Amino acid sequence: MxxxxxxxxxxxxxxxxxxxxxxxxxxxxxxxxxxxxxxxxxxxxxxxxxxxxxxxxxxxxxxxDRMTRSVYFEAPDAGAAYRVAQELDSRRDDLQAVVAGASRFARLIDLHFQYAGNLLFVRFDFTTGDASGHNMVTLAADNLMPWILQEYPELRYGSISGNFCSDKKPTAVNGILGxxxxxxxxxxxxxxxxxxxxxxxxxxxxxxxxxxxxxxxxxxxxxxxxxxxxxxxxxxxxxxxxxxxxxxxxxxxxxxxxxxxxxxxxxxxxxxxxxxxxxxxxxxxxxxxxxxxxxxxxxxxxxxxxxxxxxxxxxxxxxxxxxxxxxxxxxxxxxxxxxxxxxxxxxx
Structure with a gap:
């Protein structure tokens, strides 16, 4: 090497x-x-x-000031994906408790959802202190995903990155949501x-x-x-x-x-x-x-x-x-x- x-x-x-x-x-x-x-x-x-x-x-x-990471899950159908999204949106304090266990500086400040058939895309928004936050938000998401899968067993793991972030690509979403x-x-x-x-x-x-x-x-x-x-x-x-x-x-x-x-x-x-x-x-x-x-x-x-x-x-x-x-x-x-x-x- x-x-x-x-x-x-x-x-x-x-x-x-x-x-x-x-x-x-x-x-x-x-x-x-x-x-x-x-x-x-x-x-x-x-x-x-x-x-x-x-x-x-x-x-x-x-x-x-925010940094994002999007993940995606497979749900049985769009109705199940929508129901889980609504529940996650109401459980932000629970999600933040999971984030706090993974990072001293990351703080969850917002959630956004998109649907494609039975796929549920979740975009997590964090503040990340003085770091640009790439690794910090990925680590936070890496801890959030198994917690969500445990709480909602009807979901299946998709990917730690769902491109709804959107990282290093020319998209409209970053200019709109930040x-x-x-x-x-x-x-x-x-x-x-x-x-x-x-x-x-x-x-x-x-x-x-x-x-x-x-x-x-x-x-x-x-x-x-x-x-x-x-x-x-x-x-x-x-x-x-x-x-x-x-x-x-x-x-x-x-x-x-x-x-x-x-x-x-x-x-x-x-x-x-x-x-x-x-x-x-x-x-x-x-x-x-x-x-x-x-x-x-x-x-x-x-x-x-x-x-x-x-x-x-x-x-x-x-x-x-x-x-x-x-x-x-x-x-x-x-x-x-x-x-x-x-x-x-x-x-x-």
């Missing part, structure tokens, strides 16, 4: 980004981005500069700032967002997604902070909003599926660069469980906002995007 080795990815600290909101308020924070697409750094850097030119900077609001941290970032950018530093106008950016991100994505058959390139910033941030990078699949299913308000530009990025954590997933296992980064981000503080991970999610969302704003502004100008790539990548 070959020993694991580290693959170096170029990384830069970008910013600082000015932030306000219900998690990070009144701070300017630099963020690490690990990427081979080097034009991403100056693009996010330009967005971070805009944040420092506006009072309060980027307003980031964390609106939800999976991970749901963060909305927004800023009202004065017209003169847009013209001077983004080389564009509020009207051109708003029109491009509607026609490209909304209409163009709809023509392409996008699924709960209307943005220019969330995945670029998400991947760079995830790699730099020790996250499971495959979660950019659902993470990039977000919607960008842009409109003109009294001549200024209102710009917002909605990210309902940010799956990040500050513990677990190999963090604290000798990856000193990740540990140093989390400390520098202020995500290694002595806080209530969950608050460090929520801070990390907000900083990630702010990074996405900066890169999204900068790219859309560039694409309002013919040739600007390609000129930047040629200048930075080919002449590097």
């Amino acid at each position: 070959h020993e694991p080795f580290q693959t170096p990815i170029p990384t830069q600290w970008i910013g600082p980004i000015r932030l306000s909101g219900n998690v990070v308020d009144g701070e300017e924070v630099e963020v690490p981005l690990a990427t081979y697409e080097t034009p991403l750094w100056p693009s996010v850097k330009r967005g971070s500069k805009i944040s420092r030119l506006v009072e309060g900077g980027i307003r980031a609001t964390l609106v939800d 999976r991970g941290k749901n963060v909305v970032t927004e800023m009202l950018i004065p017209r003169d700032v847009v013209r001077r530093f983004l080389k564009s106008t509020p009207e051109r950016i708003a029109d491009l967002n509607t026609r490209k991100n909304l209409v163009g994505t709809n023509l392409a058959g996008g699924l709960r997604s209307a943005n220019a390139h969330y995945a670029n910033m998400l991947l760079a941030f995830y790699l730099a902070t020790g996250q499971d990078a495959a979660n950019i699949v659902e993470g990039s299913q977000g919607i960008t909003t842009a409109e003109v308000r009294d001549g200024d530009l209102y710009f917002a990025c909605n990210l309902p599926n940010l799956i990040v954590g500050t513990v677990g997933n190999g963090k604290g296992a000798g990856l000193e660069i990740v540990e140093d980064g989390l400390r520098r981000l202020g995500c290694r503080e002595d806080r209530e469980p969950g608050l460090n991970a929520q801070r990390l999610a907000v900083l990630c969302a702010a990074s996405v906002f900066c890169g999204e704003l900068s790219l859309l502004a560039a694409q309002t100008n013919p040739g600007e995007l390609m000129e930047a790539h040629v200048k930075i990548e080919r002449n590097r």
